[in-house]
Amino acid sequence: MAIVTVGDVARKNAQTLQGAGRDVGGTIFRIAVAGTLYVSLLIIGVLIFDVLFDGWDQLSTRLGGFLSGTLRSRSIDDKLGVHQGLYGSFWIAAFVAIIAFPTGIAAAIYLEEYANQNRTTRFIELAIRNLSGVPSVVYGLLGLFLFVEKNTILGFIGLGWLVDLTGGPTPISAGLTLAILVLPIVIITSQEAIRAVPSGLKEGAYGVGATKSEMIRTQVLPYAAPGILTGTLLSMSRAIGEAAPLILIGAISGGLTANPSFVDVTALQDRFTALPILIVTWVSQRGRDEGFATAAAAAIVVLLVVVLLLNMTAILLRNRFEKKRG
Amino acid sequence: MTVTHMPHSDAELGSLSGSPRRLRREAIIKQVLFGAAIFSVVVSFLIVYALLSEAWIFMRDIDWSTTWGQIGWFPRRGIYDVPTLLVATFWVTIVAMVVATPLGLGAAVYLAEYARPGVRKILKPILEILAGIPSVVLGFFALLWIAPNVVANLGGEGGRGSILAAGIGVGILTIPLIASISEDAMKAVPDALREASAGMGARKVTTVLRVVLPAAISGLAAAMIVAVSRAMGETMVVFMAGGAADAAIFTSSPYDGSLTMTAAMASLASGTDNVVGEGLTFQSLFFVGLLLFLITLALNMLANFFVRRIREQY
Structure with a gap:
């Protein structure tokens, strides 16, 4: 007779405790949900492969010429390229950095460090939340109303001076409009970063006699800096990829001849185009000239490189600091 | 003393x-x-x-008879048939949600409940990076890849844009949005609920479907509503791949080309370099914008209400 050990009994009991048979339904479910994620990633893979494949003719043979070229009436033109679009997108990014970043961070500091929980604060928070959900095309209408058309508000606040400043449908108007568009993103992400600052740091600063603003400058901002930077990079990438508001305020979709260099600030008051607008333009022109589809795909690759690099930096930065502070 | x-x-x-x-x-x-x-x-x-x-x-x-029951949306001829835009917007939103809901929700369930930490650490950032793909890129993809390769196989025409192609493009764009809000909602469900369920002898799949998802329902509802609002407000995909240029004839079929509210605005503004045309075209832009603004505002407030509910629960 075999000796029955304690281990055998335990194993036998464990077997009876397991459910009947294999968990077929559960396995199918797990594979199904994993499948949805991989399908989503596959779609993006196909997308990136498709634009690379379509744009390869331009990118492989004349990348330099494509980056320095301009809008042309024929796709086989040797001077066809995206430089005018890069100029517009560069200055849009500059305006977002100069206007939306400081304003957004300042608003976040106020809301997290200064504001009392009263009706005004709740109203401001509500306004920011709602602004973050307004479709981008509506911001285009706002830009059209404020910066391109001369309007008067409530019958007495004239806005003509704004239009004189922007010069109408120009990179300045585009930059201001997109700065307003990304402002809620900057505020919300900065608020989250500031909220995560340990109160011990703040109390320490007060303990050695710092005023509130000194405490914020020496403790809150340095600690929250990576989080704030993540938010600003994401909002910058959003602004560069945005096309709808630019169409509304009158970005040029053809026949732009001037090709200013990046530092040429006088061109800021001229008509303009931007990288996403070039893509739309060339896609619409491909019926007449099939080669413009290639140009559009090549411009998409340029846009994706800029936008995805910004996003990737932002997300890696955030994950790194999250891990460090655990 | x-x-x-x-x-x-x-x-x-x-x-x-x-x-x-x-x-x-x-x-x-x-x-x-x-x-x-x-x-x-x-x-x-x-x-x-x-x-x-x-x-x-x-x-x-406006002569209100030109805004209802007309042949279509022809702003430059003074015909502003609003139902044309509303029906197209409705179809784009439906198609987008049919594409994005299973994919986004499934991805969220996988990331929140099944993926091992190592896998999650790689896949989640990739999905987040994708959330940053500009909509013009999806517009290009919808028109030149989805239309010939997907819409053509679904019984539509592959050589041009359509509401169906645009809707699929918008759906792809909203997958990361649904995934990220839903995942947050599931992560907010306390582990005690999962442990209690496992302790009762429930299988993993039962725990997920009967315990975690019902507990996260407010957040999932918010994710859906935000996605609907985003799909209605999406402009470039529909403008590029919607299959209509300056004007659209009323249609109730997603296989046709048409203009959504957003695409109508973009096409009005881009037809020539300036917004000009017959009488009230400039103002019609703002009228459509106001409609869109009010609808998305209502949806976003509803979503905020649901988000607040999960915060109160846990």
Whole structure:
């Protein structure tokens, strides 16, 4: 007779405790949900492969010429390229950095460090939340109303001076409009970063006699800096990829001849185009000239490189600091 | 023994609170920061004012019979058939949600409940990076890849854009949005619920479907609503791949080309370099914008209501 050990009994009991048979339904479910994620990633893979494949003719043979070229009436033109679009997108990014970043961070500091929980604060928070959900095309209408058309508000606040400043449908108007568009993103992400600052740091600063603003400058901002930077990079990438508001305020979709260099600030008051607008333009022109589809795909690759690099930096930065502070 | 309080004079308190110059600087800084915060309220007011003031002119001067039951949306000929835009918007939203809901929700369930930490650490950032793909890129993809390769196999025409192609493109764009909000909602469900369910002998799949998903239902509802709002407000995909240029004939079939509210606005503004045309075309832009603004605002407020509910629960 075999000796029955304690281990055998335990194993036998464990077997009876397991459910009947294999968990077929559960396995199918797990594979199904994993499948949805991989399908989503596959779609993006196909997308990136498709634009690379379509744009390869331009990118492989004349990348330099494509980056320095301009809008042309024929796709086989040797001077066809995206430089005018890069100029517009560069200055849009500059305006977002100069206007939306400081304003957004300042608003976040106020809301997290200064504001009392009263009706005004709740109203401001509500306004920011709602602004973050307004479709981008509506911001285009706002830009059209404020910066391109001369309007008067409530019958007495004239806005003509704004239009004189922007010069109408120009990179300045585009930059201001997109700065307003990304402002809620900057505020919300900065608020989250500031909220995560340990109160011990703040109390320490007060303990050695710092005023509130000194405490914020020496403790809150340095600690929250990576989080704030993540938010600003994401909002910058959003602004560069945005096309709808630019169409509304009158970005040029053809026949732009001037090709200013990046530092040429006088061109800021001229008509303009931007990288996403070039893509739309060339896609619409491909019926007449099939080669413009290639140009559009090549411009998409340029846009994706800029936008995805910004996003990737932002997300890696955030994950790194999250891990460090655990 | 009596406790003797330290007598402190006003002078001593004054010196403790810092120099007047320092205090004045603090007050100024606070005012400047407040100004930055209140700017968002000013922007909100300006948006509403701009939309209302121009849309009001449209609503006052328009012959309302041209806005309903007409052949289609022909703004440059003075025909503003609103149902054309609403039906197209409805179809794009439906198609987008049919594409994005299973994919986004499934991805969220996998990331939140099944993926091992190592896998999650790689896949989640990739999905987040994808959330940043500009909509013009999806517009290109919808028109030149989805239409010939997907729509053509679903019984549509592959050589041009259609509401179906645009809807699929918008759906792809909203997958990361649904995935990220839903995942947050599931992560907010306390582990105690999962452990209790496992302790009762429930299988993993039962725990997920019967315990975690019902507990996260508010957040999932919010994710759906935000996605609907985003799909309705998406402009470039529909403008590029929707299969209509300046005008659209009324259609109730997603296989046709048409204009959504957003695409109608973009095409009005881009037809020529300036917004010009017959009588009220400029104002019609703001009228459609106001409609879109009100619908998305209502949806977003509803979503906020659901988000607040999960916060209260856990």
